[in-house]
Amino acid sequence: MSTDMTLKIKKTGFDSFFLHQGEEGLAAFEKGMEQVINKLKEVYSNTEQPFIGKTPAEIEKEIAGIMNFAGKGRSLQEVLNELEGPILRNSLHISHEKSMAHLHCPPLLPGIIGECIIGTLNQSMDSWDQSTAATYVEEGMVKWLKEAVGYPETSDGVFTSGGTQSNYMGLLLARDSFCQNQWGHNVQKQGLPADFQRLCILCSEDAHFTVKKSASQLGLGEQAVITVKTDEHHRMSMKDVQVVLKRLEEDGMLPFALVATCGTTDFGSIDPLPELASIAEENSLWFHVDAAFGGGLLLSHSHRDKLEDLEKADSMTIDFHKLFYQPVSCGVFMVKDRRHFGFLSHHADYLNPEKDEDDGIVNLVTKSTSTTRRFDALKLYLSLKTMGVEIFGKMIDRTMELARYTAEYLEGLSNIDLKNKHPEINTIIFRYKPSGGGTDLDELNRAIQQSLLHEGKGVIAKTAVDGETFLKLTLLNPRTGEEDIHELMDEIDKTATQLMNGGLARV
Ligand SMILES: *Cc1c(COP(=O)(O)O)cnc(C)c1O
Numbered sequence: 001m002s003t004d005m006t007l008k009i010k011k012t013g014f015d016s017f018f019l020h021q022g023e024e025g026l027a028a029f030e031k032g033m034e035q036v037i038n039k040l041k042e043v044y045s046n047t048e049q050p051f052i053g054k055t056p057a058e059i060e061k062e063i064a065g066i067m068n069f070a071g072k073g074r075s076l077q078e079v080l081n082e083l084e085g086p087i088l089r090n091s092l093h094i095s096h097e098k099s100m101a102h103l104h105c106p107p108l109l110p111g112i113i114g115e116c117i118i119g120t121l122n123q124s125m126d127s128w129d130q131s132t133a134a135t136y137v138e139e140g141m142v143k144w145l146k147e148a149v150g151y152p153e154t155s156d157g158v159f160t161s162g163g164t165q166s167n168y169m170g171l172l173l174a175r176d177s178f179c180q181n182q183w184g185h186n187v188q189k190q191g192l193p194a195d196f197q198r199l200c201i202l203c204s205e206d207a208h209f210t211v212k213k214s215a216s217q218l219g220l221g222e223q224a225v226i227t228v229k230t231d232e233h234h235r236m237s238m239k240d241v242q243v244v245l246k247r248l249e250e251d252g253m254l255p256f257a258l259v260a261t262c263g264t265t266d267f268g269s270i271d272p273l274p275e276l277a278s279i280a281e282e283n284s285l286w287f288h289v290d291a292a293f294g295g296g297l298l299l300s301h302s303h304r305d306k307l308e309d310l311e312k313a314d315s316m317t318i319d320f321h322k323l324f325y326q327p328v329s330c331g332v333f334m335v336k337d338r339r340h341f342g343f344l345s346h347h348a349d350y351l352n353p354e355k356d357e358d359d360g361i362v363n364l365v366t367k368s369t370s371t372t373r374r375f376d377a378l379k380l381y382l383s384l385k386t387m388g389v390e391i392f393g394k395m396i397d398r399t400m401e402l403a404r405y406t407a408e409y410l411e412g413l414s415n416i417d418l419k420n421k422h423p424e425i426n427t428i429i430f431r432y433k434p435s436g437g438g439t440d441l442d443e444l445n446r447a448i449q450q451s452l453l454h455e456g457k458g459v460i461a462k463t464a465v466d467g468e469t470f471l472k473l474t475l476l477n478p479r480t481g482e483e484d485i486h487e488l489m490d491e492i493d494k495t496a497t498q499l500m501n502g503g504l505a506r507v
Helices: 002-008 023-045 056-064 076-089 109-121 132-149 163-183 210-217 238-250 273-282 294-299 338-343 354-358 377-387 389-411 441-455 482-501
Strands: 156-160 199-204 225-228 254-261 286-290 315-319 331-335 416-418 427-432 461-465 468-474
Touching: 023 076, 056 076, 109 377, 132 156, 132 294, 132 331, 132 377, 156 163, 156 338, 163 199, 163 210, 163 254, 163 286, 163 315, 163 331, 163 338, 199 210, 199 238, 210 225, 225 238, 238 254, 238 273, 254 273, 273 286, 294 315, 294 389, 331 338, 377 389, 389 416, 389 427, 389 482, 427 441, 427 482, 441 461, 441 468, 441 482
Parallel strands: 199 225, 199 254, 254 286, 286 315
Antiparallel strands: 156 331, 315 331, 416 427, 427 468, 461 468
């Protein structure tokens, strides 16, 4: 029987490029994977620094040198050897303990392995007939998250490419729901209502830029986003939000959504969710919580309480490629009342005919602004299963502990001006500030960040606080230790001294 089957596998000229039961396909799969693993092992086993330190021009030139596709194909091994230098060695080593710039996490191994399975299966989440089992895995992960959030049975969610898409979806549903309730106007069918220029969205001045970007894409314009002042902890000011609401009412504006940020990009601050939930309710505003960053605290053992009243949100954004340690990309959009997904649904005869719904067939395209969509739920599934939520929570708590330690340590250093003595999540904002004065601090701090990057000593970020340049550590890696922080700060001190002695512009 099995010999008959093998005999039936036809020979084509493409057999070693596809997965199939023939010996050639399976052997090529195994050999290719082995070669990739060996190459990556080789690179990682002798990468000492988070970044090789080359300039953009140098890297651009090396990449240009390998972008030729004419001629015959070559063996995978040969191509891997060729790209090792330009691509692998010139990449940011994001899992390095001193990679601590952005909300860009070291990926968990189960997540990386998950990517391999995702690519191999290549399911597409839009319709059941392209993602049979995967549909239920994604639905199962959404159910797990509903319980973790404390969301009601009526809630629902869908995986997204990240916070940008999730925030856009939240504001889209908010806009369409408001127009429906206010004027019986169907934006999906009729476009924007006549009075659209009165529509506005409230968020804090520290909210993510994608709130404005969404407003512009929703046809409301960035001017529709009204920013509320923040308090000394960079949280939305409860006083100012009332002032703004009153002013908007007097001006005849129609605020329809209140966006709270749970983990701002720079300070990691969390807007007061319970108060904002009440304000949203009193003013009939759609309450969207952007928890792209802070959503990771759901699994924390010691800091879960920071997410109090998260479940009051009408919709929320959570990124799994941040504090859930998944490879890019992986995010989710959640909505408290699943009926709101109706504003997105469109029935295509070839994909999700209405007849399918009658037959109980689940086509997830009805809940998304995307059509073809990755089976990202699998990598989160694998990570939670293999690590277990207990260890997962400990991992997040460890990074919180390190952030607290780092703040205390920096507080004790001379020449360091620490901006957040009590980090809300795990970012640290500070600048180098020599006691003598007489130095352009913005230029000095920018130069420190650049110099560390090009020496490969540390990958840290720079940002602006009240118009001044500051440095930022985003401490996502649970393997980063206190000693890494000490070494980094010593390096910053050394670099700053060299820069100042080297005649950095004086003011
Ligand atoms: C990262 C982030 C976003 C954007 O999410 P992407 O996953 O990069 O698209 C939005 N809001 C906040 C608060 C974020 O931290």
